[in-house]
Amino acid sequence: MEEYRVSVVDINFGCPVRQVTEKAHSGSYLLRTPMRMFEIISKLVQACAPTPVTAKIRLGCSPETINCNEIAKIVEEAGAAALTVHGRTAKDMFRGHADWERISEIKSYLKNIPLIGNGDLDSAEKVVHAFQNYNVDGVMIARACLGRPWLFAQAAAALRGEPIPPDPTLHEQRECMLRHYRLVVDRFGEEKGTVLMRKYACCYAQGKHGARHFRTHVARVNTAEEFHQVVDEYFPLMSNEEVKAMS
Numbered sequence: 001m002e003e004y005r006v007s008v009v010d011i012n013f014g015c016p017v018r019q020v021t022e023k024a025h026s027g028s029y030l031l032r033t034p035m036r037m038f039e040i041i042s043k044l045v046q047a048c049a050p051t052p053v054t055a056k057i058r059l060g061c062s063p064e065t066i067n068c069n070e071i072a073k074i075v076e077e078a079g080a081a082a083l084t085v086h087g088r089t090a091k092d093m094f095r096g097h098a099d100w101e102r103i104s105e106i107k108s109y110l111k112n113i114p115l116i117g118n119g120d121l122d123s124a125e126k127v128v129h130a131f132q133n134y135n136v137d138g139v140m141i142a143r144a145c146l147g148r149p150w151l152f153a154q155a156a157a158a159l160r161g162e163p164i165p166p167d168p169t170l171h172e173q174r175e176c177m178l179r180h181y182r183l184v185v186d187r188f189g190e191e192k193g194t195v196l197m198r199k200y201a202c203c204y205a206q207g208k209h210g211a212r213h214f215r216t217h218v219a220r221v222n223t224a225e226e227f228h229q230v231v232d233e234y235f236p237l238m239s240n241e242e243v244k245a246m247s
């Protein structure tokens with residue numbers, strides 16, 4: 001681990017996708033066998049030392065079999081350095097709301113390791129609310145940051161008690177997306193990077209007027225030239241406020 005300069009190894013016991021659960025018996029499938037989780041975590045802790053190993057779970061496999069409190073204890077006993085909990089069960093997939101009350105309850109089952117709450121955080125206000133109300137030591141933001149990476153700066157400012165910076169202008173958002181694209185291409189190369197970026201580009205457009213056209217076109221790009229063409233032509237999207245102001 002040190003050789004690759006990895007800072008942390010996070011084991012995903014939360015993935016609810018059929019291929020991962022039913023076919024590979026991995027991800028959230030393992031929530032039904034906490035002792036197996038214990039074995040996996042302890043072996044990884046040993047193998048990865050001194051790199052910390054953390055675990056990410058859901059509340060359980062289904063609403064009828066919620067066992068996150070028991071699992072939390074086992075995860076800590078196995079030597080994990082932190083526990084992240086997505087407040088849904090595997091059966092819920094992404095339906096309904098994350099149950100933050102359940103996440104909060106887990107805190108009393110942990111002795112020392114931090115509890116990181118996850119699920120449905122899409123604004124700086126919600127992040128502050130989570131810290132103030134649900135006993136968590138940290139939060140994880142997933143879907144909301146895919147097209148709004150500035151959310152972290154907004155949440156961090158709010159947590160420091162500072163005014164929340166406004167969303168970037170559309171021009172700045174476009175520049176941010178282009179920088180994101182450059183980084184993805186630097187890492188994965190033009191061909192793979194462009195295909196990977198299709199879905200993130202759609203996230204940047206989400207909720208904006210004209211997003212549908214942008215999505216339709218960006219979903220087909222294969223080269224950097226095509227990507228930039230589509231951005232030039234379709235990303236000058238308008239915010240909903242601008243659309244309202246024109247009508």
Ligand SMILES: Cc1cc2nc3c(=O)[nH]c(=O)nc-3n(C[C@H](O)[C@H](O)[C@H](O)COP(=O)(O)O)c2cc1C
Binds near residue numbers: 012086118119141144
């Ligand atoms: C497309 C997609 C891919 C994901 N991949 C992972 C993953 O590789 N590892 C993981 O721990 N969680 C993964 N998750 C779950 C998220 O980390 C997170 O638990 C979930 O989206 C709920 O948080 P959110 O409401 O902030 O999105 C994924 C979620 C989505 C939508």
